[in-house]
Amino acid sequence: IRTVFLRILLLALTLNGAIVTNFYALQFIAPSDMTAIFSSTAAFVYILSIILLKEQFILLRAGAVILSIIGVVLFAYSDGFGTFAIIGVVLAVACSVISAFYRVFVKLIIGDRPLLQISLLVSNIGVISLFLSWIPVIILSNIGVDINLWSTIPWGPLMVAVVFNVLYNFLLVIGIAITYPIFVSLGALFGIPLNSIIDAVTRNLAFTEAKIFGTVLLILAFVILLIPTGK
DSSP: OHHHHHHHHHHHHHHHHHHHHHHHHTTTSOHHHHHHHHTTHHHHHHHHHHHHSOOOOOHHHHHHHHHHHHHHHHHHHHHOTTSTHHHHHHHHHHHHHHHHHHHHHHHHHHOSOOHHHHHHHHHHHHHHHHHHTHHHHHHHHHTTSOOOOGGGSOHHHHHHHHHHHHHHHHHHHHHHHHSOHHHHTTHHHHHHHHHHHHHHHHSOOOOOHHHHHHHHHHHHHHHHHHSOOOO
């Protein structure tokens, strides 16, 4: 029981780490930028898969990892290395790395299990997260980094975000269990154009040439990582 608890705790910690870094990254950069950078998760998943899942090293995929790194650097260059936006880029990359750990850990710990066991695991992760998530809120509030007043919290949008977050994590765990961590990352590609359109319509934000080129490199790297290895 202790071993099972520690494994679920590990998943809960990495999941909450990804959520927190994602939230604070969006305080500095646009959702479209966040989604584009987050697509580099596939590259980090591949690196971790080689180390933890004994994935075969393939030179072409290693090249895709390099393309992902260049794409992220272009986003940082576009936002300016001396601006607050660079903080968002760093947090977005941190979110990608932590998410990669989470996906590989899910595959390593869960493996190929029935849907009922997967549902039970997700429920346990949720329960542990319930007891963990309030800790950073108290810490950040006490040190003055993020002061939240109950009266100012937009409960409607928050509840909608919670519902989508539950669906996302449930489908993510199922997808990883029945396929591969890299393949599941495909959803990030669809989010790039959608978030770009939303940002352009609602916030009058547009991609710069550097961001467009960086996005192309990230997408190209992702497509390369999806190429079957012939195993």
